[in-house]
Amino acid sequence: MSRHSIVLLPGDGVGPEVARAARLVLEAVATKFGHDFAFAEHRIGGIAIDQTGEPLPAETLDACVKSDAVFLGAVGGPKWDLAPKRPEQGLLAIRKSMGLFANLRPATVDDALIDRSPLKAEAVRGVDILIVRELTGGVYFGERTRTATTASDLCTYSVEEIERVARIGFEAARGRRGKLTSIDKANVLETSRLWRETVIRLHRDHYSDVTLDHGLVDSAAMKLITNPRDYDVIVTENMFGDILSDEASVFSGSIGLLGSASLGSSGPGLFEPIHGSAPDIAGQDKANPIGAIRSAAMLLRYGLKLKAEADAVEVAVAAAIVAGEFTGDLGGKLGTQATAGKIAARL
Ligand code: IPM
Ligand code: MG
Secondary structure (H helix, E strand, O other): OOEEEEEEEEEOOOHHHHHHHHHHHHHHHHHHHOOEEEEEEOOOOHHHHHHHOOOOOHHHHHHHHHOOEEEEEEOOOHHHOOOOOOHHHHHHHHHHHOOOOEEEEEEEOOHHHHHHOOOOHHHHOOOEEEEEEEOOOHHHOOOEEEOOOOEEEOOOOOHHHHHHHHHHHHHHHHOOOOEEEEEEOOOOOHHHHHHHHHHHHHHHHHOOOOEEEEEEHHHHHHHHHHOHHHOOEEEEOHHHHHHHHHHHHHHHOOHHHOEEEEEOOOOOOEEEEOOOOOHHHOOOOOOOOHHHHHHHHHHHHHHOOOHHHHHHHHHHHHHHHHOOOOOHHHOOOOOHHHHHHHHHHHO
16 A cells, blocks of 8 residues: 555646546556555646646646656647647646656557558567657757747757666666667767767667667668567657657557656656647547556556556556457547546456
């Protein structure tokens, strides 16, 4: 029995619905395993802009920093397209302020859903990739300039920033199939040359038991879609990871299936489904909650160090998928909350 405080940031669009679904499953975990989870909801994104003028209000950040783990639904929507402050700024600010430099994005394929994948079944059966994306550096956070006719975004990486995320990649590979692919653009970019040199040195000095290879991001994007089974763990910088993780999300058959974890060196992590706010289906109980529920499993595993509990959620999700208990994006008949209810009941 243990007590944990969890901040929920439902956000915009389908965010509140999938956050409710994740909470339902976490409450079922608490009951089954005898834990006490205290939930507190706070604002982020567009709803925070509407109500407070800020995409990440100070009280939200404060509550997150003091919590044991943070769950985020989704941010953004067309309503704020032309607004002076954008909902996405809230997400970038919380990542940076909480020091969440490592973003873990698993891309897996469930056998039962193999025919939903746009790729051939032979190519995607058994795919199990973990993308480790650097999340607080690079072009996302570099100095920006803008005049009427020119603009610039500076891309900077330090050895320390590269090392700490590369370590996460090596450690993850050790716990899996022992293979790490580092992706860069070292034939063109200086930051990528520093990235590659740093990863090679770390490998030589500390992780020579892991099989390391390197790819250039353009050809890696091609190989990833043609031979996804060749990959185990991928580590890459912020922008490349943003792009490659969306590419990898298509293997599973629905972007609604995948979760993610954003971790720092200490302090609470942030857990969110990789899908966006899907404003076209918001409020209709149609959103697939499985990505959110898998993020809740990652919250249990990495955030609260509750391994048996995380395993139990993943097993329940897999069983619900086999039983066809899911939403319309996968050809199922259930709504968001009913899907979550079935998974909770399996616990
Ligand atoms: C993601 C998203 C964000 C990013 C946006 C919403 C700022 O695309 O989490 O991948 O670019 O990091
Ligand atoms: Mg993205």
